[in-house]
Amino acid sequence: MTLPHPNTDQISLPIVLGVLGDPTRLAIVRYLASKQGVPLNCSQFLDFGSKTNLSYHLAKLREAGVTRAEVVGTNRMITLRRADLDARFPGLLDSVIAAAGDDPALPAVGGHDIEIHA
Amino acid sequence: MTLPHPNTDQISLPIVLGVLGDPTRLAIVRYLASKQGVPLNCSQFLDFGSKTNLSYHLAKLREAGVTRAEVVGTNRMITLRRADLDARFPGLLDSVIAAAGDDPALPAVGGHDIEIHA
DNA sequence: CCAATTGTTCAATAACTTTTGAACTAAGGA
DNA sequence: TCCTTAGTTCAAAAGTTATTGAACAATTGG
Numbered sequence: 001m002t003l004p005h006p007n008t009d010q011i012s013l014p015i016v017l018g019v020l021g022d023p024t025r026l027a028i029v030r031y032l033a034s035k036q037g038v039p040l041n042c043s044q045f046l047d048f049g050s051k052t053n054l055s056y057h058l059a060k061l062r063e064a065g066v067t068r069a070e071v072v073g074t075n076r077m078i079t080l081r082r083a084d085l086d087a088r089f090p091g092l093l094d095s096v097i098a099a100a101g102d103d104p105a106l107p108a109v110g111g112h113d114i115e116i117h118a
Numbered sequence: 119m120t121l122p123h124p125n126t127d128q129i130s131l132p133i134v135l136g137v138l139g140d141p142t143r144l145a146i147v148r149y150l151a152s153k154q155g156v157p158l159n160c161s162q163f164l165d166f167g168s169k170t171n172l173s174y175h176l177a178k179l180r181e182a183g184v185t186r187a188e189v190v191g192t193n194r195m196i197t198l199r200r201a202d203l204d205a206r207f208p209g210l211l212d213s214v215i216a217a218a219g220d221d222p223a224l225p226a227v228g229g230h231d232i233e234i235h236a
Numbered sequence: 237c238c239a240a241t242t243g244t245t246c247a248a249t250a251a252c253t254t255t256t257g258a259a260c261t262a263a264g265g266a
Numbered sequence: 267t268c269c270t271t272a273g274t275t276c277a278a279a280a281g282t283t284a285t286t287g288a289a290c291a292a293t294t295g296g
Contacts, residue, residue: 014139018140052256059274075272095209119292171285
């Protein structure tokens, strides 16, 4: 029950750029980045679209190699493939996330920041 | 006879990413970057598509704010809006161009490098 | 003026993308 | 086992994008 993901060296630049060119998917990526590697399940993205629609967009992100989805019981835990993307396209993800953060035309990322407990 | 271009602050991240997500347009951008700011006319991109098709893709790039097109006689001289893109989305263009350069799945940029004359 | 060069516009078509609801599967808990 | 939760799949509809050839406009050079 593992889902198909491209290997790091199979990640394609035009496909990644095309996938990030959709506002819904860009919002998902920003939200994942704001969670600093903590896996999220699909329901936590419901602000960005309907359940079916998220299934579609999350599949696109996964197939492009931008996210990883791990099946845990009845959940799919989603993470950003930050290390893989950095290895393949150094600096790209950071500049996209920074650019999205500065763009007032894009909605602010909702939810709460991760709390660091002592 | 000047063509419409977005202002720097009107350049939208998802639109830029979507526009760069097309292999033909990515090839055009790489080629422009390899020319280090020297303006090129449309005919110099004929390797990447037919005349009509290039007209379409170059309009997309211009409307997204990725390139600038200046009418000079019967030519449109095209340049990358490097400074504007760097101001709006720091590091983005450089990482895209670097990533494209490293990707063996993408065709190598043709033509000749700029010669620096003493 | 005439012809060549450069590039656009238009209409048609094909292909792909996004979105939706209904039906479905798979796992977990009572 | 039955119900709930989580998410997928399917088919349809709507919208968008890419590609093409034919016709067009504008400028330059002879």
